[in-house]
Amino acid sequence: MTVNDKMAKEGDKILFTRNGIEIAGEVYKVREQSVIVTISKNDAYLINVETPLTVVSHKHYQIIN
Incomplete structure (x- = not known):
C-alpha cells in the first residue's frame, strides 16, 4: 500500500493488510x-x-469510502 495523500x-x-490478510475496518479514533x-x-x-480494535499507521491504509 502507499502513503495516503489525506x-x-x-x-x-x-x-x-495485516499478516498477509486484507482487512476492512472503520476508523474509531484518529491519532497523530x-x-x-x-x-x-x-x-x-x-x-x-x-x-476488534487495532492500530494502523497512517502510512499503511487506504480510504475506501
Whole structure:
C-alpha cells in the first residue's frame, strides 16, 4: 500500500493488510501517527488479536469510502 495523500477521519472505512490478510475496518479514533480501527470479530480472530480494535499507521491504509 502507499502513503495516503489525506488522513482518514473518524467513521471513514479503510482497507489495510495485516499478516498477509486484507482487512476492512472503520476508523474509531484518529491519532497523530495512526488510527484506531474497529474490525470484525472474525477478522480479529484471523489476525490473532484479542479485541476488534487495532492500530494502523497512517502510512499503511487506504480510504475506501
